[in-house]
Amino acid sequence: MTGKKQWIKPTIVPLRSGLLNKFGSQEAPWIDAIDEVPIPQLLEQYGSPLFVVSERRLRRNIQRLKRAFSARYPSVIFGWSYKTNYLGAVCNTFHQEGSWAEVVSEFEYQKARSLGVPGHNILFNGPFKRPGILRLAVSEGAHIHVDHLDELYELEQIAQQLKTPIEVTLRLNFDTGYTETWSRFGFNVESGQALDAAWRIASSEHLNLTGLHSHIGTFVLEPRAYANQVRTMCEFMHEVESLTNCHITYLDIGGGFASMNSLQGIYLPAEQMVPSEEQYAEAVCDVLLELTHDRETRGFKRPTLILETGRALVDDAEHLISTVVANKRLPDGRRAVVVDAGVNILFTAFWYNHKVMPTRILPGKPEDTTIYGPLCMNIDVVRNSVMLPPLSIGDNLVYSPVGAYNHTQWMQFIEYRPNVVMIDENRNVSVIREAENLEVVTAQERLPAHLSAAYPQGAPEDILSERSSDSNN
Amino acid sequence: MQDESGSVLPSSQSLHRLAISESGFIFDPTSGHHFTVNETGLDILRHLQTAHSPAELVALLQREYSASEKEIERDVLEFAAMLRKFIGD
């Protein structure tokens, strides 16, 4: 109408020699829809911030990983690692794809059962299984992965009480040469501790050793770590089988495959760092096939291979959409924006540099920007440094991948947790976890009678405001 | 917004010594530093040759841009602070 120009926030950016091109022309990539559902539509209906899960991507991920392993080894089972993301809709998507449940606590066990997973499809890990739940899990046929000697004695007692022998799996730890040894979990192989435990099981009339488990770490970028893991586990399997006369039916190699995310401190893009599912599968299955091929001649089947892959299956199936609420200049000149989603809901911002994308092409020169969340806490930094063009209040930023460990480690801190929606394969959107409100957050609280009112004698006068002193005069 | 005092905007001496290209490339011969400004920033620098107070500057910008006085003022305040930081008062 007036032919006036659109106002874009003015920026001035210092140039360091050698970086001229980088500053001059970098255009931020952008994303305006998730699984073809427009982001503005999602926000209008479900508010901001908003987590968006893609069912299509979840199914594709598990199908691809399964194919990579099943094409290389005859018997493979996936156990969905609940702690990675235990939203019911996510778990049941994996269960519908044939995954079992991998749980590590009373809560996770009960959740799997309540979703309809029978005990015999549950792998029960963890250093602390409450006595009641351990007993129940045993009686329901769950597969118990023993973490320490005390648990072994507890299981023996349960077996005596139930008057039925229990099949147990030993969790092992050992050096793969590539990963940090998680020696606090399970029994150590190198020191002979694991073999001692196997002997103890063999000497019990109530326990049978039928499985071996180990989990070598998380975000493991080196497939050879898995080759070494499988080698150690196979050697141990042969050793205990010949020494204690047991029969191992499965080897569970845990989780740990990296997702397409960028760990802080690693500067190469995830696409260059993260091995493909094919590379992991090859590393595992080549060794496994080689070291189990003579089992049939000894009258044993090849052990079933179990994987408890977590983050690599779920991380890239979820985005978090946030909204810019303020622009700031820090005293050192750097630009900062405040968004409505912080580390309270994006817990993994502590160790990942998530990909951040606007939802439209933003005009203007990218500038080094810090993204702060809404919390009144210094730690609430979503990205320390990311090149972004100027942003206006109300602009949206989308973080990915965010599917792993955020819904399990997030905290109700200062803010309510927002809606989580899932887009199904027909592009229908459903809320899979409703946003919290005052009622939800205070539901578990109880006020003792004498604390039921804030000011039983009437509220103190507002002596700070002009208004009240006027009215007093 | 402060007028007259000149403490919001950089001094005209500081501004005059800058070499400003049409593409928004700026060179400060005193410090030897280079900067780049976007189109809006470039317009502000251009107007600073004639505007002597923030209010004047905002009024000039309002004639060219379709944005509220408040929005322009807010962003000019922040931009002026950056200018003072990078090229001096």
Ligand SMILES: Cc1ncc(COP(=O)(O)O)c(C=O)c1O
């Ligand atoms: C025993 C066990 N299995 C599986 C996983 C899943 O690991 P990831 O998400 O790295 O695949 C974990 C994670 O810590 C674990 O402790």
